[in-house]
Amino acid sequence: MAFNAPLTYKGRPLVRCKNELYYGDPEKSAVVFMQILTTRQEAGETVADRVHLMLLSTDTTKSPKERILKQTDKNGLYNALDFAAILLERQLGEQKK
Numbered sequence: 001m002a003f004n005a006p007l008t009y010k011g012r013p014l015v016r017c018k019n020e021l022y023y024g025d026p027e028k029s030a031v032v033f034m035q036i037l038t039t040r041q042e043a044g045e046t047v048a049d050r051v052h053l054m055l056l057s058t059d060t061t062k063s064p065k066e067r068i069l070k071q072t073d074k075n076g077l078y079n080a081l082d083f084a085a086i087l088l089e090r091q092l093g094e095q096k097k
Contacts, residue, residue: 010085023084030069030091031056032084036077051080055087 007014015022024031033056038049055070070087074080 009081012085012088014081023081024088026058028092029058030088031058032087034080034084037073048077048080050075051077053080053084053087055091 012024019036021034033054035052036048039046040049051074053072057067074083
């Protein structure tokens with residue numbers, strides 16, 4: 001059964017629950033988990049300030065620690081999403097070769 005998320009970014013599913021986001025297709029070999037660590041007020045709106053990203057393997061046979069392929073922090077949600085797209089593109093592209 002195909003996973004259909006209501007939100008997408010650059011053609012990949014994006015799912016958010018409170019301060020946690022998952023980006024990528026869970027049926028592929030990797031997804032990016034993002035956690036909003038801090039927020040700030042900008043023009044009366046609360047926006048993400050610092051975001052922690054983890055490129056995770058979707059292989060459930062591995063331990064949780066082994067599933068973390070890469071991790072980093074980014075400032076702002078747009079920067080985090082853009083970097084997540086690059087991480088997934090590289091990770092999924094490497095496996096096709």
